[in-house]
Amino acid sequence: MKTIISSPHVPRVNRVDRIMLDVLLALVPGMLAMTWFFGWGLLINLVLAVTFAVVAEAAVMLARGRSPLIAIGDLSAVVTAVLFAISVPPMLPWWLTLLGMVFAIVLVKQLYGGMGYNPFNPAMAAYVFLLISYPIAMTTWLAPGMLAEHSFTFMESLRLILDGTLPAGLDWDAISSATPLDEMRGKLDLHLTIDEIRHSPLWGYVGGRGWEWIAFWFLAGGIYLLWRRTITWHIPVSMLLALAICSGIFWSLDPQTHPFPAFHLFSGAAILGAFFIATDPVTACTTRQGQLIFGAIIGITVFAIRTWGGYPDAVAFAVLLMNIAAPTIDYYTQPRVFGHGREHR
Amino acid sequence: MAALHSFIPQPPSNALPRLWTFHGGIHVPDEKSLSNAQAIEPAPLPARLVIPLQQHIGAPARVLVQVGDRVLKGQMIAEPSGFISAPVHASSSGRIIAIEPHPIPHPSGLSALCAVIETDGEDVWAELPPPLTDYPQRYPHDIRERIRWAGVVGMGGASFPTSVKLDPGADRPIHTLIINGVECEPYITCDDRLMRERAGHILAGVRIMHHLLGVERVLIGIEDNKPEAIARMRLALAETDLHACTQVVPIPTLYPSGGEKQLIRILTGREVPSGGLPAQLGIVCQNIGTAAAVADAVLEGRPLISRIVTVTGRAIAAPRNLEVRIGTPVSELIAHCGGYLEPPHKLICGGPMMGFALTHLETPITKPTNCVLALTEAESPDPGPALACIRCGRCAEVCPAKLLPQQLYWHARAKDLDRVQDYNLFDCIECGCCAQVCPSHIPLVQYYRYAKTEVWAREQEKRKSEQARARHAARQARLERQEQEKQARLRKQKEAVKSPQ
Numbered sequence A: 001m002k003t004i005i006s007s008p009h010v011p012r013v014n015r016v017d018r019i020m021l022d023v024l025l026a027l028v029p030g031m032l033a034m035t036w037f038f039g040w041g042l043l044i045n046l047v048l049a050v051t052f053a054v055v056a057e058a059a060v061m062l063a064r065g066r067s068p069l070i071a072i073g074d075l076s077a078v079v080t081a082v083l084f085a086i087s088v089p090p091m092l093p094w095w096l097t098l099l100g101m102v103f104a105i106v107l108v109k110q111l112y113g114g115m116g117y118n119p120f121n122p123a124m125a126a127y128v129f130l131l132i133s134y135p136i137a138m139t140t141w142l143a144p145g146m147l148a149e150h151s152f153t154f155m156e157s158l159r160l161i162l163d164g165t166l167p168a169g170l171d172w173d174a175i176s177s178a179t180p181l182d183e184m185r186g187k188l189d190l191h192l193t194i195d196e197i198r199h200s201p202l203w204g205y206v207g208g209r210g211w212e213w214i215a216f217w218f219l220a221g222g223i224y225l226l227w228r229r230t231i232t233w234h235i236p237v238s239m240l241l242a243l244a245i246c247s248g249i250f251w252s253l254d255p256q257t258h259p260f261p262a263f264h265l266f267s268g269a270a271i272l273g274a275f276f277i278a279t280d281p282v283t284a285c286t287t288r289q290g291q292l293i294f295g296a297i298i299g300i301t302v303f304a305i306r307t308w309g310g311y312p313d314a315v316a317f318a319v320l321l322m323n324i325a326a327p328t329i330d331y332y333t334q335p336r337v338f339g340h341g342r343e344h345r
Numbered sequence B: 001m002a003a004l005h006s007f008i009p010q011p012p013s014n015a016l017p018r019l020w021t022f023h024g025g026i027h028v029p030d031e032k033s034l035s036n037a038q039a040i041e042p043a044p045l046p047a048r049l050v051i052p053l054q055q056h057i058g059a060p061a062r063v064l065v066q067v068g069d070r071v072l073k074g075q076m077i078a079e080p081s082g083f084i085s086a087p088v089h090a091s092s093s094g095r096i097i098a099i100e101p102h103p104i105p106h107p108s109g110l111s112a113l114c115a116v117i118e119t120d121g122e123d124v125w126a127e128l129p130p131p132l133t134d135y136p137q138r139y140p141h142d143i144r145e146r147i148r149w150a151g152v153v154g155m156g157g158a159s160f161p162t163s164v165k166l167d168p169g170a171d172r173p174i175h176t177l178i179i180n181g182v183e184c185e186p187y188i189t190c191d192d193r194l195m196r197e198r199a200g201h202i203l204a205g206v207r208i209m210h211h212l213l214g215v216e217r218v219l220i221g222i223e224d225n226k227p228e229a230i231a232r233m234r235l236a237l238a239e240t241d242l243h244a245c246t247q248v249v250p251i252p253t254l255y256p257s258g259g260e261k262q263l264i265r266i267l268t269g270r271e272v273p274s275g276g277l278p279a280q281l282g283i284v285c286q287n288i289g290t291a292a293a294v295a296d297a298v299l300e301g302r303p304l305i306s307r308i309v310t311v312t313g314r315a316i317a318a319p320r321n322l323e324v325r326i327g328t329p330v331s332e333l334i335a336h337c338g339g340y341l342e343p344p345h346k347l348i349c350g351g352p353m354m355g356f357a358l359t360h361l362e363t364p365i366t367k368p369t370n371c372v373l374a375l376t377e378a379e380s381p382d383p384g385p386a387l388a389c390i391r392c393g394r395c396a397e398v399c400p401a402k403l404l405p406q407q408l409y410w411h412a413r414a415k416d417l418d419r420v421q422d423y424n425l426f427d428c429i430e431c432g433c434c435a436q437v438c439p440s441h442i443p444l445v446q447y448y449r450y451a452k453t454e455v456w457a458r459e460q461e462k463r464k465s466e467q468a469r470a471r472h473a474a475r476q477a478r479l480e481r482q483e484q485e486k487q488a489r490l491r492k493q494k495e496a497v498k499s500p501q
Ligand code: SF4
Pocket: B388, B389, B390, B391, B392, B393, B394, B395, B396, B405, B406, B409, B434, B437, B438, B439, B440, B441, B442, B444
């Protein structure tokens, strides 16, 4: 007979790697949409980021004298890499991806003790680190497919990412384009009205053309995660609701200087952040009530930074900010334990 | 206390009470069909019975026999040594060949003092006390004494002496008796079979408890995955005079609905206060098997010397429900069920959710042992190495005690004994729901058990050191007093010497 193994003696129903795999699966539609609108760049970044992240993770585990297989097998480094690749511009130079992944895996994740111990979301910490250090590269987006002057072939994308060479006859000004949030913010600062701003081929039904579809497919992935019970509704719903309510209030006060709520929801990283980033269990709140607060403050912060702050999008900042607050919120939102205090009858 | 009685005026008894829910819980494959079609049959008389001298919570029993003594079936071989204590009886006739430590069914794999009986195969009864069929005319005290004499303890696992539970004291009126026929652990079918086959006997026991406690209503909770047991109990109930105040209540199948606190919550909506007893709410909870044992004791004058045990699991050739003499080694039962189909991956005492691994095949069946489970590797695969907690909160979602198992784990791992208590470690019922859903496969319950023992050990240390301090202080005081007395004596002597001058 074997050594004493503690109860329960039934098969376990969940596995960390399955959860991570589910998250990756849920990201696929959104990533396909991004590839459709922005070309091969995302996929190249994806391969690079995953490779760098896995190698970095393995190296640290080896240095700590542990088996790298278990750490890589939980797929958390892959999820970090994929979220990073989705968040950065599609033609980001490869060495920034390398820098970002080393920062995320070695500093943010492993130096704090590895999986489960990191207070900050590694992908978002790396994103913010690069955004502050290399603001130009991190904000140079392409125009979505139907608006672009040039559609990059795979080899052209690869060259651009690996050694920064643009195809002959093109320069950055010609191919780059502001993101919808940039565009909106920039034009509002020039005192144009929303109607005037939206009178441009850049805009689709609610947000930027192309962009809104990407957000839609991430939303579909998020709903899949809810259906699979991989995540619960608390964080995404409270975050999006808070964002919608804040923007709704200002929009109803003055619809010409404040974009309507749907624009906020379907622009930038709101949907992606709500379902895939803020829900990272390691760095989010763990009590249900805490999660509602956590999500809501992220939503409010996103709105505030987008409206008055120095950056057009703010999901990464808001998430990192709330990562710090999560343990405290958890502490003050413990559920009433069975048999304690007043019964709710 | 006023609010407590507000719901007592009951609707007519055929209206089922409103059911409540508790937080969390999980659905686990119940696996009861392996054994629930097998009628209860007697297990064979083993050549040796190993009878632990303490099978209850409370003070250990005092041995009454010596090695070499001949004992009869039903003869008391150890007597209770305090109010919260229970006697132990020989479960067949034979000779005491040893009184020595032996492995007993216990999570820690402990050994404890057991009387080993070499049976003579004759199975002769000792002289038994007369049946108390006229118990309603007798003093409650006498009935309780009979139950106490019979060594009846909680058969659902807690093994608390039943006579004590049936004596809540005059200042604590009991209005509701809850009979636990939930049997929510997977695999186990002994209570199911008992209800199907001996419903009348169970109800006879319920009637005695009803009489002793003077309750206004009796609720018999049975999970709805046991429709036949529910039907039998209802049929039998209709034939007794209990039906006016008693209801058989089917409850939804959800683990751990059979936990005492959970069942009380489901049937009454009340929560047993943390660290408190159901009696504080005017409720007493008893198991189906206990009710049958009470009937045996009072109506037939028979002590508790056997119980129903489910022997099951996919490694067992022919799973069965057996009526087993207390003290029968597990190995005998497995052999009686056709042995193993394949070497079991785990041999467990109790259910798969809360049971513990048996380390020794000669471990005897005791009063609270309801199941022997031989699981194949496919049924109970090793969960693999534990990963770090990812704080996903799945554990908290299923915890019926509404704890935050992830925080408990965190602090238990750090051996922060104050913090684990802040997070209410002692409200954990060790149901195992959290560990079952944990994606990191952390053996959470193991950490909680460990932390509990650490806290107990520390408290004992504290008590000891307090006692030592008290002893030290007392000694200091004594020395000082002696010193003063000596001084006083010296002074007196001196004065005595001086005074004649
Ligand atoms: S279920 Fe496991 S991994 Fe998830 S929070 Fe609980 S202990 Fe941590």
